[in-house]
Amino acid sequence: MMECMVAVIGPPAVGKTSLTMRLGETPGCSVFRLREHVPPVILAATAADPDRVDWVDDLTVALALRGYVERVATDGKTQAVLLDNFPGSGTQVRLLLGILRRRAPRCIVRAAELVLDERTRRARARVRRVCHTCEDDPAHDPRLPAVASNSDAWKCGRCGGTLHPRRGDAPRLLAARTARFRQEAPGLRQAFADAGINVLHVDASRDIADLAAELSMLIVTGSHPA
Numbered sequence: 001m002m003e004c005m006v007a008v009i010g011p012p013a014v015g016k017t018s019l020t021m022r023l024g025e026t027p028g029c030s031v032f033r034l035r036e037h038v039p040p041v042i043l044a045a046t047a048a049d050p051d052r053v054d055w056v057d058d059l060t061v062a063l064a065l066r067g068y069v070e071r072v073a074t075d076g077k078t079q080a081v082l083l084d085n086f087p088g089s090g091t092q093v094r095l096l097l098g099i100l101r102r103r104a105p106r107c108i109v110r111a112a113e114l115v116l117d118e119r120t121r122r123a124r125a126r127v128r129r130v131c132h133t134c135e136d137d138p139a140h141d142p143r144l145p146a147v148a149s150n151s152d153a154w155k156c157g158r159c160g161g162t163l164h165p166r167r168g169d170a171p172r173l174l175a176a177r178t179a180r181f182r183q184e185a186p187g188l189r190q191a192f193a194d195a196g197i198n199v200l201h202v203d204a205s206r207d208i209a210d211l212a213a214e215l216s217m218l219i220v221t222g223s224h225p226a
């Protein structure tokens with residue numbers, strides 16, 4: 001039974017995806033990434049417009065989320081879901097909580113906001129790379145952090161192909177995505193607060209193993225009777 005959802009939010013390049021990838025390896029744990037549940041034609045539209053990078057309309061979000069929640073609530077193996085970079089607005093928080101109330105009323109929702117100083121965050125955006133071969137993104141805009149080979153920082157450690165920066169990390173797009181997070185964050189935090197959900201602030205400058213350990217405390221599993 002799905003017992004818990006943890007929203008992992010924060011501005012671009014604080015490490016949300018690395019962290020959810022790491023925690024997603026825990027048995028019974030799944031990771032929700034919105035774009036993996038959005039029709040490719042809609043992704044392609046958001047990719048073509050710099051002002052809309054990563055922005056998906058609320059109806060599409062509602063359909064994607066409802067389908068996902070119905071699936072994991074009944075698959076008999078998912079106990080916890082990590083939401084990578086979701087919700088992105090107060091409206092999306094209310095959407096999420098509304099869907100859970102109907103489809104998984106016993107699911108506990110928690111939220112963690114990763115916090116990092118500006119310099120470190122920009123430095124992380126500059127060095128992170130993706131692999132177009134290992135991650136076959138429908139909009140040709142891969143997101144998952146790639147591991148470089150030991151001998152060459154620009155070669156993929158898995159397939160040997162050339163690594164690339166993320167498209168959305170180009171300075172203008174990174175600035176636009178950061179500005180959107182800053183704009184949406186107050187409404188997002190307020191919507192969680194209105195639902196009685198405390199948003200935990202997590203210092204993202206630490207080693208990923210420490211971060212994962214802290215975040216795993218938020219995940220309710222069958223081994224911790226409520």
Ligand SMILES: [Zn+2]
Nearest residue numbers: 131134156159
């Ligand atoms: Zn690769």
